[in-house]
Amino acid sequence: MTKKYLRMTLNERLQHINLAVNFTLLVITGFALSYSTAFWVSPITDLPMGMTFRGFLHRLCGVATVFLGGYHLLYLAFTPRGRGIVKDMIPGLQDAKDLLETLKNNFFINRPAKELKMPRFNFREKLEYLGLIWGTIVMTVTGFILWFKTEWLQFFPLWAWDVARAIHFYEAILATLTIIVWHFYSVIFNPDIYPMSWAWITGDLTEHEMKEEHGLELEKIKAREKGELKEFGEAAAVGGGRVYAIRREKIEKEGGKPLSLRGFYGIVQRFNETIKNWKGT
Amino acid sequence: MKWREDGSKAWMCLWGVLPVFLVLGLVLGWMAGVAWSDNSLCFGCHKDESLTKQDARGKSISLFVSEPGVKNSVHGKLSCWDCHTHIKDDKHAEGGQKAADKKVNCASCHEKADKEYQQGLHSKMIMKGMERAANCYDCHGEHNILPSKNNKSMTHVSNIDKTCNRCHGDAVFVKEHALGAALPKEEFRKSVHGKTGEITCTNCHGSHSLRSLIDPKSTIFRSNIPQTCGVCHPDITKQFTESVHGVLAARGRSDSPTCTTCHGFHGIKAKVDPDSPVNERRIALTTCPQCHAAERISKEYKITTTPVSSYYDSFHGLSYRGGDTFSANCASCHGVHDIQPSSNPKSMIHKDNLQKTCGNCHPRASENFAKGKIHVVASIKGEEFGEKVVGWVRIIYILLIVAVIGGLTFFNFMDWLRKTIDRVH
16 A cells, blocks of 8 residues: 555545535526526526525525635634645745746646646645635625625615626636636646545545655655654644544554545446456356 | 267167277287287298208208297297398298398397497498308397397307307408407417406407407507406506506507507416416516517617616526516516606606615615616616726626636646646657
């Protein structure tokens, strides 16, 4: 078994799944209003009170996302791991250089392609995370304006509400397309990753994946493990981030084989191969 | 006087004889009357079901008359020749003289009905030589006429539609007489009026004086329709005739709607019926936009199609189109029969009434709430400041989306390409 490196603690994975579900529901219930006659909206519009339900669900998910954002802020502020994330998430000059080198690689200016050593959060991830924060703030503010129109219209003219509505709509398009184009490429369609990065479920990356995407971080960890750097380790993460990994190690120690999604994927793949190569009896 | 003076009593015998003659005459007269009014003379021949004659074209016509039919009819006590005053025929001319041929003339008794009928469409069509235009007997029957209160009568309220549909429910007839292929039969039966069983064709079209659609005196002439409907719906007609639509319709504007423009004709349905054009699900999709989204009308009356298109893009319109019945439609703000232009102080959308109108759904609507322009079109060339701002936001965001998403897509594509090529080598 190859060595695994913790990428997301259980707490972070739950936050991610929470956001993924809420975001998807917000996208569906939101665009179901903008394109209320489109074919894919018919499951909602065919329901009695479907549109009312849609509006309720949209607000509910919005509130859930806001609470999740609040929780995430607390997590960042009051856990050592969270503070570490903030520290590693600050964009710097190195990120610009990484971007430039990646472009040079991709346009075959660097021949052969230079191997880049990315930090814990590479420029792709920093861009996406900061974009997500920006989008959440914009959507929350405009969303609440749209929701509490009577209160808003006590002090502001109607056109300001219209502006909020326009921003909410176009920001939604921007956010949705960013997730599809940027995030899904990072974690699904990237040829190095395909069919999917399992970190959002298993919580860890393989050494190979670490080397590909976060070479610098890998070197740091290895150096730390050798005792050159004696800071707090990943194992000290608050929230029991190691729970899954410890369990896995325990099972392995006892001689069992841990149930892994990757293993399951392998079973499916082998089954497919068997079917493909089947010549009849 | 002389014989009186004579004192002769001979004349007195007359006093004795005269009453005898009188009584005899009365008895004979009564007997003759009975003999004629029971029409046994006529029925002697005409009760034969096989009795026929040849008409001028050599076509065989049945001359059978059902005796109980006549007896039970409203005219049962009349004699045959009260109606058949002159019968030109060798067989009947035994008296020597052949009278001039005259058809049965109902007008000799039913003067008023005939006068009305003469002004109506059916009689005019007959005068024009149309063969299948309704005469008295086409609707009332011939020998078996029953009073219209009798539920077996052809003109009883429950049977009138069947009577009319003998011609107007016949697709061939309708086509031949260029009645626009309109077969009101089924439509009407399913309508809210047809279902009552008390409203029928004649309530709107009139009976004897039924007139053509283009006759200004007709009950169904365009500008008379509100009055026709108002017979049963007087309050609504009053509201409508005072509304902007009603005033224009009364002045003969054919573009202005009248009752039927929104409610339909024969197939009028209750507004809770999803098929009704005034159902809340259809009112803002088809009913109002049939005129207010029509280029021809909006240009002529300078009302523009903007209200409809901007409504569809608004929150109200988007939610409405998705089936939300809580969301405002046209009528929620503009009213129904009593629609007035915003300049009219009675109008729901007059600036003094807007807060109340918005407040119907948004109970805490402030004064400021109702101040903004509602039917806005986001455009940098917009009339209002707000429209321009939204227009600019739109343009900036679209440019941003194209730049950002385009950039990300391009970056990822190059990344994918390089990695794929690297793999191959």
